[in-house]
Amino acid sequence: MSTFRALVVNKTDESFTVGIETLSLDDLPEGEVTIRVAYSSVNYKDGLAVIPNGKILTRYPMIPGIDLAGTVVRSTDPRFKEGDEVIATSYDIGVSHEGGFSEYARVKTDWVVPLPEGLTLKEAMALGTAGLTAALSVHELEAHDITPDKGPVLVTGATGGVGSLAVAMLAKRGYHVVASTGKETEHGYLHQLGAREIIHRQELTPEKIRPLDKRRWAGAVDPVGGKTLAYVLSTMDHGGAIAVSGLTGGTEVNTTVFPFILRGVKLLGIDSAYCPMELRRTIWKRLASDLKPDHLADITEEITLDQLPETLDLILQGKLRGRKVVNLQ
Structure with missing residues (x-):
């Protein structure tokens, strides 16, 4: 795919905008792993990222979204290969590095966790x-x-x-x-x-x-x-x-x-943003086993990219329940 859709936040001296835009892979930042994003999720921090005084984004324009899960389509690092299902959350993602509210993402290898056995990509983002x-x-x-x-x-x-x-x-x-x-x-x-x-x-x-x-x-x-x-x-x-x-x-x-x-x-x-990778992998394995909620599906509602701006507004108002998963397939 030469182009894809993403939510983009932009701020200038004159204006502040949030909207869905069509981008190309050349618009993505540097990173060893390129991912076809299947799902992202909505967090309070993401809500702050799309308001003018949220103090989350460090530069503009920016694709927000601190979570993503999908399939590797290209990797220059031998730790991951094409076809691997992976999770990437936090670190600089969706803050100073283009994030998960996008059909494609490119991130650093050190931010990527293999999808553990026992979780689907959607379940991984229901957790996020x-x-x-x-x-x-x-x-x-x-x-x-x-x-x-x-x-x-x-x-x-x-x-x-x-x-x-x-x-x-x-x-x-x-x-x-x-x-x-x-x-x-x-x-x-x-x-x-x-x-x-x-x-x-x-x-x-x-x-x-x-x-x-x-x-x-x-x-x-x-x-x-x-x-x-x-x-x-x-x-x-x-x-x-x-x-x-x-x-x-x-x-x-x-x-x-x-x-x-x-x-x-x-x-x-509890600092999930810069949680060390060894501990992060341990916790994701627990999330696929003894800490996987029995009622995860009951907590989760799926939304589209087009529904995302309204959902981000609702999370800041405290009107959301459970988890909202963004389907980007």
Whole structure:
């Protein structure tokens, strides 16, 4: 194919545009691996990339999309060959390097993961960066001895991409999952994913947060941050741990040292963007096996490239549930 379609964001002193454009392979950046993209996915970070003040893209014009999965059509590196099915997420993809909202992509070999046995290309993007982040969160909680017998594990922002997948993964691993959401219409959805309890998100943002409050959680997966994280810190059990990966609730956390020095609480930062490749491959293998959600299809809705701009707007409004997969075939 000499030409292909992609979502392009452009910004000049006079204007800001987001739209579908027809490009050629010569428009793609340098990289050892050229991929015919089958699917991409929609993340909160992608939503920020298509607004003027999102502070995600480092240059313009740019094809956003931090996730992609597809088939290698050309490789100058012997680690991959034509016909290999692969995944590429995060690093500079969709930020300073042309991304996954495109029918073709060219990336660095060091960013590419072979599709593990047990996953299809579509399932890989139903997971995407959100799934990688959720799985890293569960992996880190387990590494810090947060086991199902220790007590309830809280998931904040539970109807979002990371939250939905974390609920499903933790439930599959046998945890007592408490899901937090402000969407009362989604309780059935969260129970279906495996949540045993559901609480309203307002319960996690009281007007006054004590330095230490009643112990409630053995662990937590928090893609929200802000005031929510401050309250969760104050209500962790002794030896508890919180895997933090997001900022939809704000970047500032007003807390004290007391949860850390009086209860031994651990705050675990989850960085899926620059996760080392060895760990990344390990997590993708787990995503194809013991951490693969039982209800992945129920979490996923497929959209087209033409539907993408509207979907990106909805994710910024907090109106999406689960995962949106972009079909680029």
